[in-house]
Amino acid sequence: MNRDYLDKLLQSKKYRDVCPDTVRRIWAECEARYKKPKDADKAAREALHGITGAFLTPADAAACAESLRDWAALDRPDALLAEALRRHASTRERLPLHAMDALYGRIFEITGRPGRVLDLACGVNPIYLGARGYDVTGVDISASAVGLVNGFGASCGAPVRAVCADLLCDGGIPAERFDVALMFKVLPLLERQRTSAAARVMDAVNAAFIVASFPTRTLGGRNVGMAGHYADWMATHLPDNRAVAGQFETDNELCYILKEL
Numbered sequence: 001m002n003r004d005y006l007d008k009l010l011q012s013k014k015y016r017d018v019c020p021d022t023v024r025r026i027w028a029e030c031e032a033r034y035k036k037p038k039d040a041d042k043a044a045r046e047a048l049h050g051i052t053g054a055f056l057t058p059a060d061a062a063a064c065a066e067s068l069r070d071w072a073a074l075d076r077p078d079a080l081l082a083e084a085l086r087r088h089a090s091t092r093e094r095l096p097l098h099a100m101d102a103l104y105g106r107i108f109e110i111t112g113r114p115g116r117v118l119d120l121a122c123g124v125n126p127i128y129l130g131a132r133g134y135d136v137t138g139v140d141i142s143a144s145a146v147g148l149v150n151g152f153g154a155s156c157g158a159p160v161r162a163v164c165a166d167l168l169c170d171g172g173i174p175a176e177r178f179d180v181a182l183m184f185k186v187l188p189l190l191e192r193q194r195t196s197a198a199a200r201v202m203d204a205v206n207a208a209f210i211v212a213s214f215p216t217r218t219l220g221g222r223n224v225g226m227a228g229h230y231a232d233w234m235a236t237h238l239p240d241n242r243a244v245a246g247q248f249e250t251d252n253e254l255c256y257i258l259k260e261l
């Protein structure tokens with residue numbers, strides 16, 4: 001393994017927020033594919049950019065933290081919670097808050113009110129669940145998102161925590177039992193990182209229900225038939241030990257509730 005290139009990647013301003021296991025994994029995959037370290041480095045940077053995207057910029061993370069501080073200091077107004085959540089590109093698509101409340105209402109009507117929720121590739125989503133009184137454990141490769149979730153849990157005493165880990169690396173998926181595991185808008189992203197990864201992660205999840213969602217609009221808001229594409233994908237990737245307990249579509253998200261058999 002070429003330590004110089006890997007160390008530079010690990011320390012680079014752009015990727016030092018990413019879980020080090022992810023950077024090592026991507027580097028190892030690219031190094032195996034390219035003869036020249038320079039080509040491997042270029043490919044690794046492209047792959048890391050594709051995974052981390054621009055879900056949460058440093059400026060947005062700072063603004064999110066500020067809104068959460070104000071939220072805790074005041075009487076926890078929904079307006080400030082929404083202001084914090086909209087800083088993450090993925091959560092933003094689920095706002096306003098009454099739409100998020102309705103989404104979870106539909107999910108928990110089928111699963112029952114969960115005691116313990118696992119949120120895989122969570123972004124800042126656990127902050128919403130914690131603010132609504134749920135016990136939630138998040139996992140994400142973004143140290144900033146994980147930091148915001150843990151800061152929120154600590155500052156308001158909510159049972160909310162997150163770990164910075166990679167779902168495709170050993171130990172990335174918590175082994176303990178949960179009532180509901182959320183995999184919101186992440187299965188296609190995992191599949192892009194490694195063929196069959198989505199199925200393997202679903203197999204490894206130890207929860208009575210998995211709730212998987214898929215985006216149905218492009219980032220620009222266009223409807224280009226993504227719902228049909230992901231419905232076909234789900235039909236062929238349904239894990240053997242799960243059955244569809246419910247499915248529905250919101251304005252921009254397709255949701256599947258998969259029950260353990």
Ligand SMILES: C[S@@+](CC[C@H](N)C(=O)[O-])C[C@H]1O[C@@H](n2cnc3c(N)ncnc32)[C@H](O)[C@@H]1O
Pocket residue numbers: 051052055090091120121122123124125139140141142145165166167168183184185186189190193
């Ligand atoms: C489209 S966002 C979805 C965030 C959240 N689930 C939601 O819907 O609000 C994808 C998230 O997956 C995370 N992610 C990507 N690859 C990952 C991996 N291999 N392990 C853990 N998290 C990952 C990203 O950091 C990002 O926060």
